[in-house]
Amino acid sequence: MAEQKITACLWFERDAEEAVQHYLAVFGGDARVVAEQRYTEAGPGEPGSMLTQTFELAGQRFMALNGGPHDTFNDAISLSVDCADQAEVDRLWAALSEGGEERDCGWVKDRYGVSWQIVPRDLPELIADPDPVKADRVMRAMFTMKKLDIQALRDAHAGA
Numbered sequence: 001m002a003e004q005k006i007t008a009c010l011w012f013e014r015d016a017e018e019a020v021q022h023y024l025a026v027f028g029g030d031a032r033v034v035a036e037q038r039y040t041e042a043g044p045g046e047p048g049s050m051l052t053q054t055f056e057l058a059g060q061r062f063m064a065l066n067g068g069p070h071d072t073f074n075d076a077i078s079l080s081v082d083c084a085d086q087a088e089v090d091r092l093w094a095a096l097s098e099g100g101e102e103r104d105c106g107w108v109k110d111r112y113g114v115s116w117q118i119v120p121r122d123l124p125e126l127i128a129d130p131d132p133v134k135a136d137r138v139m140r141a142m143f144t145m146k147k148l149d150i151q152a153l154r155d156a157h158a159g160a
Helices: 016-027 086-097 122-127 132-142 150-158
Strands: 008-012 032-038 050-057 060-066 079-083 107-109 115-120
Touching (some): 016 060, 016 086, 079 086, 086 115, 115 122, 122 132, 122 150
Parallel strands (some): 008 060, 079 115
Antiparallel strands (some): 032 050, 050 060
């Protein structure tokens, strides 16, 4: 794989290593840890404890940092996941919302506070329909959902 020029860094208080293991289990496949760095005697973390782990999910590289309690996650940034079908939406929704919080319109906040958008592949096309009435029906249907239901979105698009 060619080097990725920009890597998102996720700041955790102290459970970055646990979060990475959770994400690797959720996404499976070729998900893997690429590199890790540990705190030294220079600190500020406990010497030998994890400072960062660089990991890949579905070919995308991320860095997890145990940075302390100074900053926390919020919805200003989220990770959007393209899902091929309802089974993938259901599986990821269940795994990422466990211990977290189900949000509106396909958003979930995981147990670590990271926001995810679990998006069926059909949704952008349905919303971008040149017929504004169809696109509006899809948006209105989506606004009533937490986990997105592909068939319900298609039905709204069709006017059913």
